[in-house]
Amino acid sequence: MSPTRDDALAALKEIVEPESGQNIVAAGLLRALTVDGADVRFVLDVSPSRVEGMEVVRADAEAAIKALPGVEKVTAVMTAHSTAPPPPPPDLRSNVRAEPKGPRKIPGIRKIVAIASGKGGVGKSTVAANLAAALAAEGQRTGLLDGDVYGPSQPRMLGVTGRPASPDGKTILPMRNHGVTMMSMGLLTAEDEAVVWRGPMLMGALQQMLNQVQWGALDLLLVDLPPGTGDVQMTLCQHAEVAGAIIVCTPQDVALLDARKGIGMFRKMNVPIIGMIENMSKHICAQCGHEEHVFDHGGVAAEAKKFDVPLLAEIPLQLSIRQASDQGAPIVVSQPNSPAAEAFRRVARELVAGAEA
Numbered sequence: 071m072s073p074t075r076d077d078a079l080a081a082l083k084e085i086v087e088p089e090s091g092q093n094i095v096a097a098g099l100l101r102a103l104t105v106d107g108a109d110v111r112f113v114l115d116v117s118p119s120r121v122e123g124m125e126v127v128r129a130d131a132e133a134a135i136k137a138l139p140g141v142e143k144v145t146a147v148m149t150a151h152s153t154a155p156p157p158p159p160p161d162l163r164s165n166v167r168a169e170p171k172g173p174r175k176i177p178g179i180r181k182i183v184a185i186a187s188g189k190g191g192v193g194k195s196t197v198a199a200n201l202a203a204a205l206a207a208e209g210q211r212t213g214l215l216d217g218d219v220y221g222p223s224q225p226r227m228l229g230v231t232g233r234p235a236s237p238d239g240k241t242i243l244p245m246r247n248h249g250v251t252m253m254s255m256g257l258l259t260a261e262d263e264a265v266v267w268r269g270p271m272l273m274g275a276l277q278q279m280l281n282q283v284q285w286g287a288l289d290l291l292l293v294d295l296p297p298g299t300g301d302v303q304m305t306l307c308q309h310a311e312v313a314g315a316i317i318v319c320t321p322q323d324v325a326l327l328d329a330r331k332g333i334g335m336f337r338k339m340n341v342p343i344i345g346m347i348e349n350m351s352k353h354i355c356a357q358c359g360h361e362e363h364v365f366d367h368g369g370v371a372a373e374a375k376k377f378d379v380p381l382l383a384e385i386p387l388q389l390s391i392r393q394a395s396d397q398g399a400p401i402v403v404s405q406p407n408s409p410a411a412e413a414f415r416r417v418a419r420e421l422v423a424g425a426e427a
Contacts, residue, residue, distance in 0.1 A: 081137070
């Protein structure tokens with residue numbers, strides 16, 4: 071028999087928060103408790119200064135839920151939001167605004183670059199995987215964080231299987247292939263399993279992948295973001311020092327409309343736009359070599375000029391790019407001398423030059 075929400079609450083009330091002596095429910099730490107059949111999910115919202123010490127409490131809470139009859143899976147995420155009482159309301163007559171806490175540099179990581187798109191289906195993850203492999207081929211210590219929590223595709227594209235290990239229950243050891251150090255929610259869930267989370271759990275997962283993964287010393291960490299301008303994008307920009315963003319787009323008007331929103335969001339978050347990449351720029355017939363602009367042409371170049379950012383590359387719509395990604399060896403790895411691979415290598419060299427500047 072599956073557990074009920076009351077069963078889960080009763081189990082969590084047995085877990086004591088050391089500082090106050092109260093259980094974690096009474097102490098107000100429990101958030102987003104969801105019981106979905108045999109799957110139980112919850113968030114512990116703790117003070118940023120107590121994250122390390124509260125890991126034991128999180129583990130105890132997870133174990134208490136696992137011990138319930140009928141529970142098959144437990145997802146326990148800890149978010150580092152302040153539990154202090156809210157400040158008094160601001161004086162609306164005053165123009166003085168409180169300064170928010172700024173983003174922080176992640177230890178060991180020299181620069182973080184976001185790979186983003188305004189809408190889905192433009193090949194952003196394919197571009198991210200190939201750029202990561204191209205950077206590694208250029209001798210850069212490269213990491214790739216798959217921040218597309220709802221649709222994690224990097225394990226398949228980089229040919230990574232297995233489950234990351236944790237030597238101490240606190241830190242996660244990332245996976246590695248093609249010279250790229252990689253972490254993805256897709257490594258923690260089954261490939262056909264949907265991640266059904268609300269905003270707080272998304273934000274907690276991203277922060278854990280940023281701060282609790284042993285990335286080691288990296289020159290560049292690429293973050294493959296989900297499409298759009300939502301919680302994950304904002305969390306990354308608010309909590310980590312992002313050197314810049316690359317916007318991936320296709321030439322049609324609908325994609326360009328959404329790309330503008332993405333550029334506007336990053337600029338509001340004070341993240342520089344490194345440039346734009348036009349993906350699926352043209353189709354080249356494998357039989358006769360005829361070029362056809364299936365999604366129109368020149369739109370991304372015009373948009374880049376309008377926003378005064380570089381057009382970094384025009385990547386063709388090519389079957390071999392898709393096949394290479396599906397087979398777990400990006401075209402930069404499987405066909406390093408192809409025109410598409412060389413286009414990714416050029417962008418990688420520009421990123422290296424910018425990182426060294």
